[in-house]
Amino acid sequence: MTIAWKRLPFFVFLALATVAFVYPLVWLVSASLKPRSQVFDNRLIPAIFQPSNYVQVWDAAPVLRWLLNSLTVGFMAAATVTLSSALVAFGFAYFRFRGRNVAFGILLSTMMLPGAVTMIPVYLIWNKLGMIDTQIPLWAQNLFGSAFYVFLLRQFFLGIPRELFEAARVDGCSYFGLFRRIAFPLCKPALVIVFVFEFKASWSDLLKPLIYLQTPDYFTMPRGLKQIIDSFALSGHYEWEIAIAASVLAVLPMIVLFAFGQRYILDGVATTAQKG
Numbered sequence: 001m002t003i004a005w006k007r008l009p010f011f012v013f014l015a016l017a018t019v020a021f022v023y024p025l026v027w028l029v030s031a032s033l034k035p036r037s038q039v040f041d042n043r044l045i046p047a048i049f050q051p052s053n054y055v056q057v058w059d060a061a062p063v064l065r066w067l068l069n070s071l072t073v074g075f076m077a078a079a080t081v082t083l084s085s086a087l088v089a090f091g092f093a094y095f096r097f098r099g100r101n102v103a104f105g106i107l108l109s110t111m112m113l114p115g116a117v118t119m120i121p122v123y124l125i126w127n128k129l130g131m132i133d134t135q136i137p138l139w140a141q142n143l144f145g146s147a148f149y150v151f152l153l154r155q156f157f158l159g160i161p162r163e164l165f166e167a168a169r170v171d172g173c174s175y176f177g178l179f180r181r182i183a184f185p186l187c188k189p190a191l192v193i194v195f196v197f198e199f200k201a202s203w204s205d206l207l208k209p210l211i212y213l214q215t216p217d218y219f220t221m222p223r224g225l226k227q228i229i230d231s232f233a234l235s236g237h238y239e240w241e242i243a244i245a246a247s248v249l250a251v252l253p254m255i256v257l258f259a260f261g262q263r264y265i266l267d268g269v270a271t272t273a274q275k276g
Contacts, residue, residue: 028251031240034049035048067253070222074199078142080142082191093158094157107150111147210226
């Protein structure tokens with residue numbers, strides 16, 4: 001009984017933190033079901049339900065196309081950064097060569113470089129390649145990996161017993177075979193974590209679509225939501241219930257993705273804790 005009372009403040013804190021994180025989503029769903037005059041009344045249970053807002057969304061903008069664009073860009077961004085970062089991380093974890101720690105330190109130091117510093121040079125490169133107003137700049141930069149993901153995956157690769165690699169080398173396995181047949185399958189939780197994190201980052205990114213996309217047919221969901229709000233501003237007629245309903249539709253894929261990937265995320269966190 002004494003132990004239970006000591007843990008009571010911890011459970012109270014968890015309950016308050018849960019409410020703080022869940023409340024915005026509950027408010028968003030509730031507001032999406034209200035008429036325009038009641039959107040901002042802060043009631044979690046609408047006085048008048050108006051589910052027709054979700055029907056009007058499809059008439060107000062090409063939401064389905066924007067969702068498909070976001071899915072395509074998000075998948076390409078997540079897949080490319082996961083594979084490229086895993087290859088680099090495996091190289092730093094497996095190979096022993098002079099200057100390895102220095103090279104790894106230089107790689108990590110790039111995380112200290114703000115994205116705004118390289119924004120204009122990167123834009124000029126894509127403009128020179130004729131890729132402006134295409135979706136390629138939104139994901140192709142991930143072909144070169146990410147310093148943070150390289151660091152994360154390297155820690156997992158270092159946890160694999162080196163004897164497994166040595167035994168495979170004796171059997172004639174190539175270096176790429178070591179990565180594909182041993183390292184890649186054993187670090188699946190870490191790879192799923194990287195994929196989910198990057199997919200989420202790409203899905204919610206507004207800055208790159210604002211910079212590179214001009215044609216509405218190429219818009220991702222965040223860029224499309226801004227287009228909806230901008231159209232309201234131009235007309236002077238704000239249909240907030242439509243914008244909020246579209247926002248709920250933009251959130252749903254992330255909830256589904258986390259539902260499928262949460263087991264791997266928890267496994268990855270547990271594995272990291274055990275190694276630590």
